[in-house]
Amino acid sequence: MVDKKHIGKQGEPTKVRIKAASVSDFAQGVGEMDPVYHDIEAAKKAGYPNIIAPPTYPIAFMMESMNADMFFELNLDMISMVHGSQEFVYHGPIVADADYEIVGRVADCWEKQGKSGILDFVVMEADAKDMDGKIVYTSRITIIAKQVDRSDEKEE
Amino acid sequence: MGYSVGDELERKLSCEITKEQIAEYSRVSNDPNPMHVDEELAQSAGHPTVFAQGMLSMALLTKYIQEIAGLGSIARVKCQFRHMTWPGEKIYCMGTVTEVKEEGGKTLVTADIRTETEEGMPRVLGDVAFYA
Numbered sequence: 001m002v003d004k005k006h007i008g009k010q011g012e013p014t015k016v017r018i019k020a021a022s023v024s025d026f027a028q029g030v031g032e033m034d035p036v037y038h039d040i041e042a043a044k045k046a047g048y049p050n051i052i053a054p055p056t057y058p059i060a061f062m063m064e065s066m067n068a069d070m071f072f073e074l075n076l077d078m079i080s081m082v083h084g085s086q087e088f089v090y091h092g093p094i095v096a097d098a099d100y101e102i103v104g105r106v107a108d109c110w111e112k113q114g115k116s117g118i119l120d121f122v123v124m125e126a127d128a129k130d131m132d133g134k135i136v137y138t139s140r141i142t143i144i145a146k147q148v149d150r151s152d153e154k155e156e
Numbered sequence: 157m158g159y160s161v162g163d164e165l166e167r168k169l170s171c172e173i174t175k176e177q178i179a180e181y182s183r184v185s186n187d188p189n190p191m192h193v194d195e196e197l198a199q200s201a202g203h204p205t206v207f208a209q210g211m212l213s214m215a216l217l218t219k220y221i222q223e224i225a226g227l228g229s230i231a232r233v234k235c236q237f238r239h240m241t242w243p244g245e246k247i248y249c250m251g252t253v254t255e256v257k258e259e260g261g262k263t264l265v266t267a268d269i270r271t272e273t274e275e276g277m278p279r280v281l282g283d284v285a286f287y288a
Contacts (some may be wrong), residue, residue: 022184025223029184030215031171036227046227055218055230085209085233140234140255 001111001147002074002120010105011067014126016128023053026060042148053102058128058139059086063146067104074106074122080146087140092135100128107140113114159265165224165251167230170216170271173208175243177250181212203240210237213271213280220249221269225286231264236280246274254283263288 020040028039032054035042043051094100107125111118126139171177180194186207191198198206214235223228241247248271253265265288271279 019233026184029177029180030212030219030225032215032219052227053234054215056211062186085234085236086214087232089232090230093228100281103163111234129255 001118001150002076002106002109002122004033006074006106007108008105009073010068010103011070013101013103014063014067015099015101016064018053018057018094018096020051021097022060023051025055025138029052030054030056030092048093049095050098051096053096053128055088055090056086057094058137061102061128062141063128064102066076070071070104070106071115071124074109075145075148075150076145077124077143077148078118082144084142084144086142089138090136091141092130092134092136093139094128099131100127100136101131102126114146116146120145120147158185159253159256159263161253161256162185163171163253165253165267166270167250168220168223168246170220170247170249172246173212173241173243175206178208178243181209181215185209185211187211205243208233208241208243210241210280213237213241214282215285216247217249217269217280217282217284218273221251221284225265225288227234229288230284230288231287232285233269234284235269237280239277241271241279242260244278246272247271247279251284256288272283 013119021059036052040051104126108123110121111150124141124145128137129135179193192206251267251269255265257264266285268283270281
């Protein structure tokens with residue numbers, strides 16, 4: 001199974017800029033046509049400093065949230081990997097044309113007998129903070145993959 | 157409007173899933189998984205065709221909740237992607253209230269939510285907490 005030593009490991013903070021065009025594009029892609037996702041004037045009228053992102057928009061930053069280096073250290077089977085579940089906790093609106101700092105960590109890992117072998121479960125958690133250091137949302141992604149042979153993994 | 161435990165959130169047609177919509181979602185969400193866009197690859201993996209991203213259904217569910225409770229009403233949402241959603245399926249959103257409590261002077265409603273097909277086959281299951 002994925003070594004429990006990984007639990008609690010934290011990646012380097014990654015700075016991302018949420019661009020208005022990308023937010024509007026995403027909103028259109030999921031059928032969110034409310035002007036607060038597309039039109040800055042409408043967003044301002046609704047009390048936001050800029051257009052806001054639909055609730056599931058942070059998935060577009062999945063790789064930043066998981067932190068690539070930390071993720072590859074887990075040595076999961078990339079071929080069989082699936083997105084098992086997703087959770088978001090919101091503390092404020094996700095505003096476009098603003099910078100955020102995303103810090104990902106390995107929150108948990110375990111194994112479970114599946115129909116065709118043992119499966120690895122890994123929960124990666126990430127906080128996105130605005131430039132005042134306030135957490136805007138927390139993302140929790142559960143990844144499931146077929147267990148791979150890790151007997152050649154180095155001891156630390 | 158007041159909520160009570162056991163209340164059903166009105167079952168509403170969200171959309172009929174199309175291959176174009178799935179491909180478009182891959183693009184806008186930076187989803188690198190070719191299973192959503194490459195018909196041949198999906199079939200070689202034993203699937204009848206490409207399938208929708210779980211996150212696309214989650215987006216439909218959060219839209220559904222915000223249409224009921226308002227923009228910015230969602231405090232927390234979680235979805236499990238156990239079943240696949242296929243092109244051509246008409247996806248409905250629905251929910252059942254499981255808890256109602258007062259939190260910081262506001263009413264926080266927790267509900268089980270799900271998408272299902274027109275025939276009632278479950279697709280994405282989850283739960284949400286929203287301010288009413």
